[in-house]
Amino acid sequence: MSASLFINGQWLEGRGHMFQSHNPATGEVIWSGASADAEQVDAAVAAARTAAPHWSNLSFEQRCEQVRRYAEQLTTHKEELARTIAEETGKPFWETQTEAAAMIGKIDISIKAAAERTGERSSDMAGAKAVLRHKPHGVVAVFGPYNFPGHLPNGHIVPALIAGNTVILKPSEMTPKVAELMVQLWEKSGLPTGVINLVQGEKETGIALAAHDGLDGLFFTGSSRTGHLLHEQFAGHPGKILALEMGGNNPLIIDQISDIKAAVHETIQSAYITSGQRCTCARRLFVPNNDTGDQFLNELKEAVALIKVGGQFDEPAPFMGSLISEAAADGMIAAQQRLLDIGAKSLLTIEKIKPGTGLITPGLIDVSAVEVLPDEEYFGPLLQVIRYTDLDDAIRQANATQYGLSAGFFSDNAERFDYFYRRIRAGIVNWNKQLTGASSAAPFGGIGASGNHRASAYYAADYCAYPVAGIEAEKLSLPESLSPGLTLN
Ligand SMILES: NC(=O)c1ccc[n+]([C@@H]2O[C@H](COP(=O)([O-])OP(=O)(O)OC[C@H]3O[C@@H](n4cnc5c(N)ncnc54)[C@H](O)[C@@H]3O)[C@@H](O)[C@H]2O)c1
Numbered sequence: 001m002s003a004s005l006f007i008n009g010q011w012l013e014g015r016g017h018m019f020q021s022h023n024p025a026t027g028e029v030i031w032s033g034a035s036a037d038a039e040q041v042d043a044a045v046a047a048a049r050t051a052a053p054h055w056s057n058l059s060f061e062q063r064c065e066q067v068r069r070y071a072e073q074l075t076t077h078k079e080e081l082a083r084t085i086a087e088e089t090g091k092p093f094w095e096t097q098t099e100a101a102a103m104i105g106k107i108d109i110s111i112k113a114a115a116e117r118t119g120e121r122s123s124d125m126a127g128a129k130a131v132l133r134h135k136p137h138g139v140v141a142v143f144g145p146y147n148f149p150g151h152l153p154n155g156h157i158v159p160a161l162i163a164g165n166t167v168i169l170k171p172s173e174m175t176p177k178v179a180e181l182m183v184q185l186w187e188k189s190g191l192p193t194g195v196i197n198l199v200q201g202e203k204e205t206g207i208a209l210a211a212h213d214g215l216d217g218l219f220f221t222g223s224s225r226t227g228h229l230l231h232e233q234f235a236g237h238p239g240k241i242l243a244l245e246m247g248g249n250n251p252l253i254i255d256q257i258s259d260i261k262a263a264v265h266e267t268i269q270s271a272y273i274t275s276g277q278r279c280t281c282a283r284r285l286f287v288p289n290n291d292t293g294d295q296f297l298n299e300l301k302e303a304v305a306l307i308k309v310g311g312q313f314d315e316p317a318p319f320m321g322s323l324i325s326e327a328a329a330d331g332m333i334a335a336q337q338r339l340l341d342i343g344a345k346s347l348l349t350i351e352k353i354k355p356g357t358g359l360i361t362p363g364l365i366d367v368s369a370v371e372v373l374p375d376e377e378y379f380g381p382l383l384q385v386i387r388y389t390d391l392d393d394a395i396r397q398a399n400a401t402q403y404g405l406s407a408g409f410f411s412d413n414a415e416r417f418d419y420f421y422r423r424i425r426a427g428i429v430n431w432n433k434q435l436t437g438a439s440s441a442a443p444f445g446g447i448g449a450s451g452n453h454r455a456s457a458y459y460a461a462d463y464c465a466y467p468v469a470g471i472e473a474e475k476l477s478l479p480e481s482l483s484p485g486l487t488l489n
C-alpha cells in the first residue's frame, strides 16, 4: 500500500477508503492506497494557503528557475515516467514517450506564454505611467483525466505555479501511480513545502475538494458530465476562476480529395490513436456519396482492420493499446450495440480481444440510416460514418452537437475549406491534418459543452493570473489646470 497523499511536504496514508489501479492490458493490480478524507483535503488546502505568500512573492524569474529544475527531473526520469504512464493507462510505450516529452516541452512554452500574455507592460501618459501587471489567484485545485495522466494535469500545474499560485492536485482515480511519480519529481526538484499538494481518491475526494471554501480557482480536464457538475457548483461564486476542458463529439468531413491513402492515414490518426481516448478524436466521419467516397471508405475499412492492437511493451509495437479498463471496453461494446439497435450498420465490429482486460479491436460503423443520432462522446475506438450528398447538409449535421472541441476538413480545395471554416463551430479547426496532436504552443479548448472559453495550453497563462491595471507616478502633483468648479487655496 502506498503513502498516497502529499500534504505540506509530507507523504501520508489516506484515511478514506482503499482503492487500486490496474495495468489494464493484464488486469494486474499495480498500485493501492487510501483516498484522502475531508479533513485531509482541508489540510491540503490549508498547506497551499500557508505556502502562497512566500511563493507568490518570489520573482517571476525565481519561480521559473524552480520550474526548470522540475524539467530537469522530468528529463532524468523520462523513461520511468513513460513506462509508468504506459503501465497504468495501457497506452503503447512509443506513445507515452511522446507524452513524457510533451511534459518537458511544456516548461519552456509556459514560461514564454506567461511572459508574453501576462508579463508586465507600461506606457507613458501625462505626468504618469499606465502600468499592467498580473497577480496569481492564490490557491487552485487541478483535476486531471486518465487519458493523459501526466501531460494534461501538468498543463495546468506548470502555468499555475509560474504565475505564483499554489496547487492541490486531484488526479484521476484510474491513474494514481502516475500522479504520485509526478509529485515525487516536483518534490525532488526542491519545490518549497506546501506549494504542491496531492490528494488522491475517487469522486468523493473530488467533491470535497471542489466544494472547499478555501479554493480561489479550479482547473479541470475531464468529461463534460463532471465539468457541468463543477460549473453548477461554482455558480454564485463569481470571484473563483473555473477553467473547464471537456469532451467532444468531433466531426471530420471528407470533401474533394485526390490522395486517398493520405486521407485514410490522417483519419486513422484522428480516430484511433490512443485507442480513441483523446478528447480531440474524430467521432463522426462524413463521407461523400460518390465514387471517391466509396473508394476512400473501402481503403479506410481495410486499413482499420489491419491496425495492430496489443500490450504496451509488445514488439513489434502496436498502434492501439488497451482502453483504460475492462469496464471502458465493455462500455464501447454497449455503445456499439445501442447504435446497431437504432439502425446503424457495422462495417468493422469492436470485439474483445482478451477478457479481464481493456483490449478491443477498432470499430467502424455506418450510422447514415439512423434517424436521430445520439449526441454522445464515445470515448474509444468507434468511428461513426455518415454518407452525404450535399456539403451544406454535412456541415449542418457536423454542427448538430452540443459540443465544439475539434473539427476537420479534408479537401484539395482552399475555397471549400474557407467555406467550411466560416460555418463550423469548434475551438480547433484543421484542414488536411489529423484532429489529434494539438500543439502546446497554441491555445487549446472548445466551445459549447466542450469548455468555458478558458483555453488551455498556450493560453493557460490567462486563467492562471488576473490583470492589475494601474496609473502610477512617483510623486503626487497638481494638474496644470483644475477642473471647472474646483478651488484649492
Ligand atoms: N478538453 C480536454 O482538454 C480534454 C482532455 C482530456 C480528456 N478530456 C475528456 O475527459 C474525459 C475522460 O476523462 P475522465 O473519464 O478521467 O473524466 P472524469 O470527468 O470522469 O474525471 C476527471 C476528474 O474529475 C474527478 N471527478 C469525477 N466526478 C467528480 C465530481 N462529481 N466532482 C468532482 N470531481 C469529480 C475525477 O476523479 C477526475 O479526477 C473524456 O470525456 C475526454 O473527452 C478532455
Ligand SMILES: O=CCC[C@H](NC(=O)CCC(=O)O)C(=O)O
Pocket (backbone or CB within 6 Å): 147, 148, 152, 155, 277, 278, 279, 280, 435, 436, 437, 438, 439, 440, 441, 444, 456, 457, 458
Ligand atoms: O485528450 C485530450 C488532449 C488531446 C491532445 N491535446 C493536447 O495535447 C493539447 C496541447 C496541450 O494541452 O499542451 C491532442 O490534441 O492530441
